[in-house]
Each structure stands twice: as structure tokens, then as C-alpha cells.
Amino acid sequence: MANMIRKASVFEIANHWTMALSCLVLAITGYGFLFHLEGLNSVFGSYAQMKVIHNYAGIVFSVNIFFTLFLYLPDALSWGSDDITWLLKGGGYLSKGHVNVPPQGKINSGQKLFYLAFLVAGLAISISGFVIWLMPGVKNYILLSHLAHNIAFDFIVFAIPAHGYLGSLANPGTLQIMISGMVPVEWARKRHGKWVREMGY
Amino acid sequence: MSRKALLISPELCMGCRGCQTACKVWNDLPGEKTTNRGSSENPPNLSQDVYNKIRYVEVPSESNPMRWLFVSQRCMHCDDAGCMKICPAPGALFKTKEGAVAFDKDKCIGCKLCVAGCPFDVPRYDGKDKISKCDLCAGRIAEGMAPACAKTCPTGAIRFGDRDGLVAEAQKAGYGKLYGETDLGGLGSLYAFRDAPKFYGMDESPVIPESLVFWHKVLKPLAYWGVGASVAASLVHYLVIGPHKEEEEVRKDG
Numbered sequence: 001m002a003n004m005i006r007k008a009s010v011f012e013i014a015n016h017w018t019m020a021l022s023c024l025v026l027a028i029t030g031y032g033f034l035f036h037l038e039g040l041n042s043v044f045g046s047y048a049q050m051k052v053i054h055n056y057a058g059i060v061f062s063v064n065i066f067f068t069l070f071l072y073l074p075d076a077l078s079w080g081s082d083d084i085t086w087l088l089k090g091g092g093y094l095s096k097g098h099v100n101v102p103p104q105g106k107i108n109s110g111q112k113l114f115y116l117a118f119l120v121a122g123l124a125i126s127i128s129g130f131v132i133w134l135m136p137g138v139k140n141y142i143l144l145s146h147l148a149h150n151i152a153f154d155f156i157v158f159a160i161p162a163h164g165y166l167g168s169l170a171n172p173g174t175l176q177i178m179i180s181g182m183v184p185v186e187w188a189r190k191r192h193g194k195w196v197r198e199m200g201y
Numbered sequence: 202m203s204r205k206a207l208l209i210s211p212e213l214c215m216g217c218r219g220c221q222t223a224c225k226v227w228n229d230l231p232g233e234k235t236t237n238r239g240s241s242e243n244p245p246n247l248s249q250d251v252y253n254k255i256r257y258v259e260v261p262s263e264s265n266p267m268r269w270l271f272v273s274q275r276c277m278h279c280d281d282a283g284c285m286k287i288c289p290a291p292g293a294l295f296k297t298k299e300g301a302v303a304f305d306k307d308k309c310i311g312c313k314l315c316v317a318g319c320p321f322d323v324p325r326y327d328g329k330d331k332i333s334k335c336d337l338c339a340g341r342i343a344e345g346m347a348p349a350c351a352k353t354c355p356t357g358a359i360r361f362g363d364r365d366g367l368v369a370e371a372q373k374a375g376y377g378k379l380y381g382e383t384d385l386g387g388l389g390s391l392y393a394f395r396d397a398p399k400f401y402g403m404d405e406s407p408v409i410p411e412s413l414v415f416w417h418k419v420l421k422p423l424a425y426w427g428v429g430a431s432v433a434a435s436l437v438h439y440l441v442i443g444p445h446k447e448e449e450e451v452r453k454d455g
Contacts (some may be wrong), residue, residue, distance in 0.1 A: 031424070033289035033290075034289070034421060034424055035421075035425070036289075036291035038291055047289070047290040047291070047293075047308065047310050048290075048310045048311070050310075051289075051290075051310045051311075051312060092445070093438070093442065093445075094442070095442065096441075096442050096443065132312070132314070136312065136313030136314075136316070137313050137316045137317075137326075139316065139317045142313075142314065142316070142317035143317050143410050143412050143413065144412070146287070146314065146317065146412065146413070146416065147412040147415070147416060147420075150416050150420040150421075150424070151420060153420075153424060154420055154423045154424050154427050157424055157427055157428040157431070158427040158428065158430070158431045159431070160431075161428060161431040161432045161435055162431050162434065162435055164435075165435035165438070165439070169435075169439055169444060170435075170438065170439065170444050170445065171444060171445050172444055172445070
């Protein structure tokens, strides 16, 4: 067996899965509200029930978003010239052949950018969701929150399929981070060279 | 079925409030305990139990120091209704074939977004958090009867009929453009004003909040096409460029 290194803690894995599931429930019910998908009544029972599920899934999602602050924010905020080069080269994703990209830390420049954008959208959609839920009838707050909620929703439903693709099919082996949290050291060295060195391998 | 409407002429109103009483009787709404606010206007505002009311506006001027306007207020039954646009629960708010914006409490989920979507501050909520407002007596007009308020009005200040006919009659009677004739796709509550709308306590040009229009025209389609584009782009990338391959990741400085 290859030498393994822990890329994600059990807590991080649990947080990611809970967030993925709450996000899925929120998106499905969200589309139900947005486009009046009455077929969803056969899953959720009724629109009133769907609202309750949406609201409580929102609490779960908000808590998950909060925990990510401690999991990814410090890494996502550390930027250097390597990150710029990495982004300019599109992370090597834009051509069939091999592209030399600068060595990366625990999360790569694309992941940093994704996390920061998702954090902003996640906080916006959580806070605006609570305003819509808890301050009904306060017209200006509701209109602003409704707008923020929907802008963030558009970003999230656009970003998540790509995030899922990059974390699975596009990078064979990556999904293991979300399952066991362990990856082969050699695999990690190629993708997160700086971090592997810092870890003393 | 031609669109029905109310034509409200404040100058004909004598402020008897028979319409308020008739509305309560037909819709089985309890009375509300109010306090003396130093005005004859009572109750002070629309509520879960007040679907219509007369607004009393004093407009004293040099030529007429005693000018007192009585303006019947209720749901405007917009053709392009902000409440219906924002409502996430299908069927909770709906248009009757006569053009009334009616509601179904069983389908209302109590989110109160319609309150933010309405340009006229009309929707209210009952004790069970269900929408509560004027529905133009949808049950009565479906049977060819006039709404309770119009039926009971002794002076013709509230008239009910075919919308086109009411507009034509008002024009014949010398009114210019009616309030609500074209606003929001045309209102179902039309007002024959002698003066600027502000004297009657109304917005000059009521509109659906801009953010709501932007959401409806841009953000909603984007939620539909965005998720599709993202899935499609991932698929195209997988087929055209393909996944990262291990053997290509040969780097010395790792």
C-alpha cells in the first residue's frame, strides 16, 4: 500500500457531506419555489411542508458554512505570485497536454477562489434567508434579501456542478478526500507540493 | 369573459362606510376595536379583518377650506400583480376569469413575500399566517353579482361592471385618464380623480419594485440556464480535454 497522507479530517468530511446534502435539499426546494414545480409535492407533501424543510435545511447549511471559516479561510486568504501564475494558466485544465503549474498549498489557487466566492454567496444566501424567514413583512429588508438570496442562488447553482465535476471526474482520486480523507503522498505531491513539503514528506 | 372592475369616484362618496360594513357581512369578518385618533377615519388601516375602507383626506385650500375627500381603498387587482409574481406557492394567489386577484388560504405557505411585492401595501395575514385581503368578492362576481361594497354603495361612488364599459363611461362623464387605467397592466380598481393622485393619498405612478422585475426577467431564467450551462461545460470539458492524468504530472519541484 502506498504511503498515505491525511488531507481532510473526519470533522471536515462530515461538514462537507452535511453541507452537500443540505445544499441539495435547499436547491431542489428552491427550484420548486422559483418555478412552481408542483410535482415536488409528491416528495415533500405540500408547499407548506417544503417551506419548513427549506428553512431548517437552511439552518444546517448556515452552520456548515460557519465551520468552513475555520477549515479553509486562512488558506484561502494566503495569496502569492504562484497563485496568479496558476490562475493565468487555468490550473492546467484548459489543454489536453501537460501544463507546468506552480506547486500548490493545501488547497490550490482555483480552490481558494472558489471558496472565497462560495463563502460570500453562502453567507449572503444564509443571512438573507434568515431575514426573509424571521422578518416577514418588513418590505425594504425583504426586497433586498430576496434579491441577494436569488443572486447568491444563481451563483451557487452555477458553481456547484463545476465544483462537483472538478472534485470527481476531472481529477481521479480527489473524491477520496471526501470519503476517507486519505490520499497517497505521491498523488498529493503532484497537486499540493508546497503543503506536502510543509507536512515533512 | 370580459374583465370586470370597480370604478371609484371619491367626489361622489359621502363617507357613510356602508361598503365597509357590507364587506364585513359578506366576508364574515369580525369588527375591530379601535381607538379615537382624532379622525373620523376608522378603522385606521386595512387589516386581516378589514378588506376595504374609506380613507378620509382633508385638503383645505383658500377657495374651499372644507374640502374633505373620501377614497375607498382595497386590493387594486392589478393585471400585472407584484404579489402573484413573487409568490412561491402555486395557486395561493390566482386570477379569476373576471380578472380578480383571489387567494386560496389552503395553498398559502405564510411566507409574506406578497407583502413586499405589492405596490399598494394591501396584503395582510390572519392569525394562522394565511393571506387575507379583498378578492373582489370572487364568489359573488362568478355568479354575476356585484361585490358587496359596490352593491351597497348608495351614491354610485363604487360601481362595478365590465372594465372597458366603466372606462368609456368615465370618459364620457368628462374624466381624463383614470387612475389605474394603464398602470401595472391596468388595475381592476379604477379611480376617477379630479385632482392629482397625491391629493387622494395615492402614488403618482405605482410600479412593481424594480428588484422584483430584475429577478423575474434576469435572475429566474439565469437559475434555469446557469445550472444547465455548468453541467454542459463540465461534460464538454470531460469529453474534449478529459481528466487530469497521473503520468502527465511529472514535476521535480513538487
